[in-house]
Amino acid sequence: xxxxxxxGNPLRTDDxxxxxxxxxxxxxxxxxxxxxxxxxxxxxxxxxxxRDAQLVIFIDARVGQKPGKVIWENIAPEMDTAAFTHHMSxxxxxxxxxxxxxxxxxxxxxxxxxxxxxxxxxxxxxxxTMLPSxxxxxxxxxxxxxxxxxx
Amino acid sequence: MxxxxxxxxxxxxxxxxxxxIQLNDMGIVxxxxxxxxxxxxxxxxxxxxxxxxxxSLMARICGICPVSHLxxxxxxxDALLAVKIPTTAANLRRILNxxxxxxxxxxxxxxxxxxxxxxxxxxxxxxxxxxxxAQMQPQLARDGVRLRQIGQQIIELLGGKRIHPAWVxxxxxxxxxxxxxxxxxxxxxxxxxxxxxxxxxWFKSVISNYSEEISAFATLNTLFMGLTNQSNQxxxxxxxxxxxxANGGIVADNLNPDNYEDYxxxxxEPWTYLKSPFYKPLGYPEGVYRVGPLARLNLVKxxxxxxxxxxxGFFRTLDSQSSFHYHYARLIEILYCxxxxxxLLHTPDILSDRVRAFAEPNSEQGVGVSEAPRGTxxxxxxxxxxxxxxxxxxxxxxxxxxxxxxRSVLEVAKRFVKGAQITEGMLNRVEAVIRAFDPCLSxxxxxxxxxxxxxxxxxxxxxxIQEIKR
Numbered sequence: 001x002x003x004x005x006x007x008g009n010p011l012r013t014d015d016x017x018x019x020x021x022x023x024x025x026x027x028x029x030x031x032x033x034x035x036x037x038x039x040x041x042x043x044x045x046x047x048x049x050x051r052d053a054q055l056v057i058f059i060d061a062r063v064g065q066k067p068g069k070v071i072w073e074n075i076a077p078e079m080d081t082a083a084f085t086h087h088m089s090x091x092x093x094x095x096x097x098x099x100x101x102x103x104x105x106x107x108x109x110x111x112x113x114x115x116x117x118x119x120x121x122x123x124x125x126x127x128x129t130m131l132p133s134x135x136x137x138x139x140x141x142x143x144x145x146x147x148x149x150x151x
Numbered sequence: 152m153x154x155x156x157x158x159x160x161x162x163x164x165x166x167x168x169x170x171x172i173q174l175n176d177m178g179i180v181x182x183x184x185x186x187x188x189x190x191x192x193x194x195x196x197x198x199x200x201x202x203x204x205x206x207s208l209m210a211r212i213c214g215i216c217p218v219s220h221l222x223x224x225x226x227x228x229d230a231l232l233a234v235k236i237p238t239t240a241a242n243l244r245r246i247l248n249x250x251x252x253x254x255x256x257x258x259x260x261x262x263x264x265x266x267x268x269x270x271x272x273x274x275x276x277x278x279x280x281x282x283x284x285a286q287m288q289p290q291l292a293r294d295g296v297r298l299r300q301i302g303q304q305i306i307e308l309l310g311g312k313r314i315h316p317a318w319v320x321x322x323x324x325x326x327x328x329x330x331x332x333x334x335x336x337x338x339x340x341x342x343x344x345x346x347x348x349x350x351x352x353w354f355k356s357v358i359s360n361y362s363e364e365i366s367a368f369a370t371l372n373t374l375f376m377g378l379t380n381q382s383n384q385x386x387x388x389x390x391x392x393x394x395x396x397a398n399g400g401i402v403a404d405n406l407n408p409d410n411y412e413d414y415x416x417x418x419x420e421p422w423t424y425l426k427s428p429f430y431k432p433l434g435y436p437e438g439v440y441r442v443g444p445l446a447r448l449n450l451v452k453x454x455x456x457x458x459x460x461x462x463x464g465f466f467r468t469l470d471s472q473s474s475f476h477y478h479y480a481r482l483i484e485i486l487y488c489x490x491x492x493x494x495l496l497h498t499p500d501i502l503s504d505r506v507r508a509f510a511e512p513n514s515e516q517g518v519g520v521s522e523a524p525r526g527t528x529x530x531x532x533x534x535x536x537x538x539x540x541x542x543x544x545x546x547x548x549x550x551x552x553x554x555x556x557x558r559s560v561l562e563v564a565k566r567f568v569k570g571a572q573i574t575e576g577m578l579n580r581v582e583a584v585i586r587a588f589d590p591c592l593s594x595x596x597x598x599x600x601x602x603x604x605x606x607x608x609x610x611x612x613x614x615x616i617q618e619i620k621r
Contacts, residue, residue, distance in 0.1 A: 040214065044262065044281060044296055044299075045296055045299055045300040045303060047296055048296060048297065048300050079282060095282070096281065096282065096285065099282060099285040099286070099289070099292075100285050100289055100292055100293050100296070101293075
């Protein structure tokens with residue numbers, strides 16, 4: 001199973017981009033093996049889904065200098081000893097999955113630099129304009145990684 | 152030299168708070184307080200909004216217990232419409248509320264308090280989290296994650312999403328339950344019951360390790376308040392209020408929540424933004440009460456479901472005054488919730504499509520009360536002739552427990568905090584008594600993210616004598 005997790009706060013302008021793109025990927029990638037989850041933030045319960053995945057793709061917004069820029073990286077489980085309750089990072093979530101179930105799915109984190117994180121239910125004009133091209137870029141990243149997983 | 156210790160913020164709770172502990176010249180605790188440090192504004196900024204927006208608006212108070220606010224708010228709106236909602240709709244709301252209580256209790260027990268209970272109050276703070284539990288007892292951690300997920304999945308199946316579902320509306324619910332969804336929920340329940348029973352058995356086996364904390368958390372005698380039904384059983388959605396004293400004697404019974412202002416009022420204290428409600432006839436502080444799982448189990452004769460009632464037998468052997476036993480009560484309620492959901496899903500009309508009553512506003516005031524995970528939750532709205540909110544009063548479950556939490560901090564600090572050299576374990580016990588209540592201050596603060604603990608030992612002139620950070 002390929003798991004896509006798009007997360008962020010849809011009422012914080014560009015922080016919504018993770019959820020928006022995950023929804024778009026659900027529309028585009030009509031494969032039975034693809035499961036899409038959207039969330040405000042990463043919570044420990046997601047380990048129950050991650051444990052069954054061969055590949056996990058996290059999509060999130062981040063701050064930076066060039067709005068719309070897409071950055072992606074392979075990520076590995078991390079044992080973050082800081083106290084956590086209902087908010088975790090992708091690496092910590094992978095670490096918890098490994099600790100609890102002994103599995104380490106491949107994982108990538110795709111980050112999109114946002115322009116505005118203030119209150120608002122719409123994307124900033126910058127990201128809204130670039131959304132189709134960002135979605136194409138992300139679809140390519142996911143398709144490439146899907147192929148790598150399947151061969 | 153007199154000193155003051157500040158724990159700011161308190162960790163592993165929902166929201167932001169701090170604790171201050173005042174030591175005298177001899178290094179003995181003289182006073183202590185629990186401060187809720189941010190102001191909630193929901194009562195004010197919903198003024199002018201159409202009443203039918205209130206359930207969705209109120210659910211935004213909190214990301215942890217949105218369903219509880221949704222249910223209480225919808226009940227207040229039912230009262231504004233002056234309708235009796237269809238029985239099926241009430242039962243569907245009940246199921247949603249029970250799932251919410253189960254998932255919230257699982258969060259409180261496994262994520263927030265189990266690190267203390269499994270690893271010990273003096274364990275390395277870096278280990279006192281879910282990873283620490285996973286290291287020492289992975290099955291317990293897996294059970295906690297799964298229990299919470301079952302509750303969330305039931306909410307998602309009914310409400311369409313886990314957080315801020317919009318399915319509960321004034322007059323009932325927006326859509327009936329489908330056979331497919333009912334069967335999916337029914338399929339999950341045996342596992343939930345099994346995991347709750349396994350956790351109860353584990354906790355029962357280790358509870359005696361905490362005899363010192365149990366007695367330290369029991370020095371405060373208060374009244375208890377909660378809803379109950381005509382069968383004298385647990386009631387999370389409807390019913391009438393009962394208040395009992397520290398010995399279990401009934402102080403007031405069959406109190407109609409609609410008239411809460413006749414017997415409940417709130418005290419404002421200068422050290423906190425959270426008000427302290429109390430039972431008016433007994434005055435303040437004699438009329439202070441506790442709510443939530445401990446209160447609910449103390450004031451009913453039985454839970455009303457077989458396995459939960461069996462677990463209640465052991466609970467009855469415990470010190471009913473000790474706030475430490477909120478934990479055990481919470482586990483019994485998880486069990487009760489899954490059993491009760493099963494019972495409700497087998498009621499004959501649960502798939503009926505008559506799930507909503509439609510009406511225009513017929514009353515200028517409406518009160519909605521239900522039991523939230525942390526205790527009795529009350530929403531009270533007044534509207535104008537156009538159906539716009541002119542006044543809202545919310546008494547949230549955590550608020551009811553405010554005085555008890557504040558005084559418990561003092562009692563526990565007196566027991567464990569001694570001398571000028573303060574250890575992290577001492578202060579963790581002071582925090583642990585707050586965690587036992589599982590306060591949800593997010594209703595006022597919307598706090599997210601990590602909450603580092605900073606403790607400073609200050610001299611009277613404000614100089615830092617000792618500092619502990621984590």
